[in-house]
Amino acid sequence: MQANELLDFGYMLQLIPRVAAGIPVSLSIACVAFIFGILLGFAVALVKIYKVPVALQISQVYVSFMRGTPLLVQIFLSYYGLPLVLRYLSSIYGWNIDISSIHAITFMYVSFSLNVGAYLSETIRAAILSVNKGQIEAAEALGMTTPQALRRIIIPQAAVVAIPNLGNSFISLLKDTSLAFAASVPEIIGHAKIAAARSSKFFEAYIVAAIMYWLICIIFERLVSIAERRLRRHERGVIND
Amino acid sequence: MKKLSILTISIMIFALLFTACGQTNSTQTSTSTDSTVAAGTSATTDSSSTEPATTNAQIIKVGTMGTYEPFSYVNADNKLTGYDIEVLRLIEKTDASIKFEFVAGPWDSLFPGLDADKFQLLGNQITSNPDREAKYLLTDNTYALCVSQLIVKKGRTDIKSLNDLKGKKIGTTVGDSFTRILEDWNNANGKILDIVYYEEDVTTLLQDVVNGRIDATLNDPIMAVAKAKAKNLEVEPVGDRISADPTYFIIKKDAAGEEIKKKVDAALSKIREDGSLSKLSIEWFGVDYSK
Numbered sequence: 001m002q003a004n005e006l007l008d009f010g011y012m013l014q015l016i017p018r019v020a021a022g023i024p025v026s027l028s029i030a031c032v033a034f035i036f037g038i039l040l041g042f043a044v045a046l047v048k049i050y051k052v053p054v055a056l057q058i059s060q061v062y063v064s065f066m067r068g069t070p071l072l073v074q075i076f077l078s079y080y081g082l083p084l085v086l087r088y089l090s091s092i093y094g095w096n097i098d099i100s101s102i103h104a105i106t107f108m109y110v111s112f113s114l115n116v117g118a119y120l121s122e123t124i125r126a127a128i129l130s131v132n133k134g135q136i137e138a139a140e141a142l143g144m145t146t147p148q149a150l151r152r153i154i155i156p157q158a159a160v161v162a163i164p165n166l167g168n169s170f171i172s173l174l175k176d177t178s179l180a181f182a183a184s185v186p187e188i189i190g191h192a193k194i195a196a197a198r199s200s201k202f203f204e205a206y207i208v209a210a211i212m213y214w215l216i217c218i219i220f221e222r223l224v225s226i227a228e229r230r231l232r233r234h235e236r237g238v239i240n241d
Numbered sequence: 242m243k244k245l246s247i248l249t250i251s252i253m254i255f256a257l258l259f260t261a262c263g264q265t266n267s268t269q270t271s272t273s274t275d276s277t278v279a280a281g282t283s284a285t286t287d288s289s290s291t292e293p294a295t296t297n298a299q300i301i302k303v304g305t306m307g308t309y310e311p312f313s314y315v316n317a318d319n320k321l322t323g324y325d326i327e328v329l330r331l332i333e334k335t336d337a338s339i340k341f342e343f344v345a346g347p348w349d350s351l352f353p354g355l356d357a358d359k360f361q362l363l364g365n366q367i368t369s370n371p372d373r374e375a376k377y378l379l380t381d382n383t384y385a386l387c388v389s390q391l392i393v394k395k396g397r398t399d400i401k402s403l404n405d406l407k408g409k410k411i412g413t414t415v416g417d418s419f420t421r422i423l424e425d426w427n428n429a430n431g432k433i434l435d436i437v438y439y440e441e442d443v444t445t446l447l448q449d450v451v452n453g454r455i456d457a458t459l460n461d462p463i464m465a466v467a468k469a470k471a472k473n474l475e476v477e478p479v480g481d482r483i484s485a486d487p488t489y490f491i492i493k494k495d496a497a498g499e500e501i502k503k504k505v506d507a508a509l510s511k512i513r514e515d516g517s518l519s520k521l522s523i524e525w526f527g528v529d530y531s532k
Contacts, residue, residue, distance in 0.1 A: 080445055083452040100453030184437050193349070194438055197416025198424070200376045202353050
């Protein structure tokens with residue numbers, strides 16, 4: 001059997017521009033979700049470190065649920081479940097909420113942000129706790145308030161520790177965006193599926209999508225390692241990179 | 242202490258191996274990498290006779306949705322039935338050397354499942370098109386007519402034809418024949434349609450018609466009416482029929498597939514000639530759709 005009987009390479013080349021149409025959508029979901037995820041994760045991390053009452057319990061449930069349930073189920077429950085809940089409530093209370101005008105991608109931004117925020121909260125919490133206690137004591141001795149100490153001393157050092165993990169999470173998130181098609185949002189794999197379903201050439205389409213994800217992730221891997229090197233430029237450690 | 246941890250690790254590894262090997266032919270179709278679980282279908286396997294293979298009957302696994310009333314669905318007694326299923330059961334009765342084993346799965350797992358030999362035949366109101374004909378074997382005989390009509394929320398009067406959908410959203414399931422009809426029409430008519438692609442079960446699609454996310458969908462009106470009744474959805478078919486295409490059983494294009502096609506075609510032409518197919522169609526739809 002020849003190679004071109006296993007895979008239709010010509011078709012794969014044709015697919016590239018079509019599947020690439022999903023790249024902006026995947027990237028936008030990943031970037032928006034990651035930014036809000038960091039903010040959310042940072043807030044949750046602080047709540048857990050300083051043990052803020054009430055907020056602590058809420059955070060624990062939030063993190064447990066978001067990490068404990070599959071992302072696909074979260075997308076389903078929010079995107080397809082919410083209208084059903086609203087319809088039920090409308091029939092009892094006579095509301096008339098119309099959610100059909102909310103774009104599917106908004107649902108995606110919210111779902112993905114909540115999900116990645118839970119994971120990031122643990123990464124950020126670990127990074128903050130990794131900063132030497134002596135640094136915090138010195139900051140207090142110098143008369144800095146907690147927010148000042150956080151901003152000037154803790155976060156810069158925590159960031160260096162967190163970057164490899166955060167980069168990891170972002171790259172993972174990029175792949176997770178492939179689930180967005182379950183809510184009819186056509187990103188990379190969505191376009192691949194639409195094309196494959198029509199031509200029945202599933203194998204070719206999935207390979208093109210996989211390669212595209214890989215290329216994007218390689219670019220981000222490089223960006224993350226550049227960021228890490230920049231943040232480390234002041235370090236004078238035993239192990240020199 | 243070291244011996245204890247080696248022991249516990251080996252026990253865990255053995256336990257894993259046994260559960261992996263102990264899984265007999267799981268009939269859940271999951272060759273697609275995506276949401277096969279959440280599509281809400283139950284992977285029921287159903288052999289139509291209760292005794293195990295009494296003769297050397299060839300067991301043919303049939304891939305079907307099981308959520309496509311009234312053609313392929315699970316009834317109140319948890320039995321897989323529907324027009325397509327009953328046609329296959331009729332074929333089984335006609336040819337004693339065939340025995341069908343029905344496997345339900347989401348639409349987007351059917352064709353990949355056929356490719357990967359998870360099933361040998363597909364029966365789900367599937368029509369023919371050039372791509373399918375090139376890649377698969379279709380039975381020479383048809384067994385039903387797949388009609389398509391616009392389906393909208395009950396009470397809507399502003400949509401009567403595809404042209405009325407300009408500026409509105411129409412939803413459709415990835416890869417089915419109605420999607421193809423829509424895409425072809427769209428390309429030929431200046432791309433005025435805003436097509437929203439769904440992966441999920443058609444029930445989810447109809448729910449979105451009801452809650453307003455999409456304004457219409459294109460599907461079989463018989464299915465829509467049956468589904469509306471079964472799931473309490475306020476949808477109705479409107480306008481004229483947009484297409485009426487004959488449906489076929491789909492078989493993998495290889496030597497084994499040719500054998501299956503010959504047998505199924507022979508049985509199918511027999512039940513067409515002796516009138517039992519027409520009778521079945523009238524029993525299910527009140528109309529003879531087999532012509």
